[in-house]
Amino acid sequence: MVVLRTAALSTANSLRNQDMRAPSYLVALAALLLIVGCSRGDSAAPPSESSSAEMGNFSPGLAVGEKAPAFELVDQSGQKQSLANILKSGNVALVFYRSADWCPFCRKHLVQLRNDIEKLNAAGVQVVGISYDSLDILKKISDSMEIPFLLLSDEGSKTIHEYGLHYEDGLPHPGTVLIDQSGVIRAKLFEKGYRIRHTNDELVAAAEKLE
Numbered sequence: 001m002v003v004l005r006t007a008a009l010s011t012a013n014s015l016r017n018q019d020m021r022a023p024s025y026l027v028a029l030a031a032l033l034l035i036v037g038c039s040r041g042d043s044a045a046p047p048s049e050s051s052s053a054e055m056g057n058f059s060p061g062l063a064v065g066e067k068a069p070a071f072e073l074v075d076q077s078g079q080k081q082s083l084a085n086i087l088k089s090g091n092v093a094l095v096f097y098r099s100a101d102w103c104p105f106c107r108k109h110l111v112q113l114r115n116d117i118e119k120l121n122a123a124g125v126q127v128v129g130i131s132y133d134s135l136d137i138l139k140k141i142s143d144s145m146e147i148p149f150l151l152l153s154d155e156g157s158k159t160i161h162e163y164g165l166h167y168e169d170g171l172p173h174p175g176t177v178l179i180d181q182s183g184v185i186r187a188k189l190f191e192k193g194y195r196i197r198h199t200n201d202e203l204v205a206a207a208e209k210l211e
Helices: 002-017 024-042 083-087 104-115 116-121 135-147 159-163 200-208
Strands: 072-075 078-082 093-094 126-133 150-153 166-168 176-179 184-190
Touching: 078 083, 078 093, 083 093, 083 200, 093 200, 104 126, 104 135, 104 184, 116 126, 135 150, 184 200
Parallel strands: 093 126, 126 150
Antiparallel strands: 072 078, 072 150, 093 176, 176 184
């Protein structure tokens, strides 16, 4: 700022030394504008998403200990699935993702879950994916990626809203909500932003604590 002010004052002095002298108030105004303009140019640029929105853990939506909202949604096979019926078979890892149709980070996460599905099941949880993807998209993705777990279609994002995870345009904050057989939220795994997802090992560790 000292250098900028010096430059501004130098400019003002040069105006005074010109043959056609400007009125003193114009000289002062020119110096002031230079100082203000330069100080704005020194301000830091807004942080990029990668530096601010994707660092550190956070916990959007319903709190641990709250009752998980009930739902009944259609899976990739066109069958209706309710949370109550799914819980009859054990604890649930409800994985919210943006879209398996166009989001490469979501597709990568689904593949990682697929690859470790036996280890995740052995830890005592059923993996259930949920997004606003249509039934047709879920069928295509499930077949092409050989997804062995339920993918639920929440068109309209009603369930996403009820879990307090709506971000924008029907999209959820991606992450996982662990629900025990009594229907209570016992753990949550979320990262800021949408590029970074929790690891399968983190999910296994959280699931084992539910037992």
